[in-house]
Amino acid sequence: MYGAGRGTSCSVPQSSDSDITGIRVSMGLAGHIKGVSLRQGSVWSEMCGKKDVINQEFILRPGEHVISVYGTSKNYFRYLVFSTDFGRSASFGRKEGRTFTAYPDEPGRVLTGIFGQYSFLGLKRLGFKWGQPLVQATMTPPTTKQKTTKESWCDML
Incomplete structure (x- = not known):
């Protein structure tokens, strides 16, 4: 697990019939990441952590999968x-x-x-489960160089 400290445990297990199709991150006003939820098929999981005022989503395309996670933490995930x-x-x-x-x-x-x-202020520790996709890609990723999509609530301010 990444991060430090202790708190209340949470998890979003792998679905037996659907791959991850979206990610929702809840942010507090102080800049801490409060929680993460996964959409599996068309259903959103419970929040691993706490829900707060700023919630952003990243919806995956059919056949698209998350292959890495990068992040930073300083007492809480940022x-x-x-x-x-x-x-x-x-x-x-x-x-x-x-990092x-x-x-x-x-x-x-x-x-x-x-x-x-x-804890009340945000996510303190986070781990990731990796496995085989349930559904293989239904479309081929773009072959032309495409600008990477970056979505951040900080960019909107």
Whole structure:
């Protein structure tokens, strides 16, 4: 697990019938990441952590999967970037603190679940579950160089 400290445990396990199709991140006004929810199929999971006032979503395309997560933490998580096998990424928060990069230990594996610990102020620890996708890509990623999608609530301010 990445991050430091202790708190209440939370998890979003792998769905038995759907891959991850979206990511929702909840941010507090102080810049802490409060929680993360995954959409599996068309259903959003419970928040791993707490829900707060700023919620942003990254919706994956059919057949698209998360293949790495980059982020920073400083007592609480401050920044998360989810990157996909289609060359897209979405960032949440502000880069501040110690960095980490998480990715599967074998080729072909994708993000299938998350787990962690949180307190009232935000996520303190976060881990990632990797496994085989349930559905293989239904479309081919773009072959032309495409601008990486970056979505961050900080960019909107």
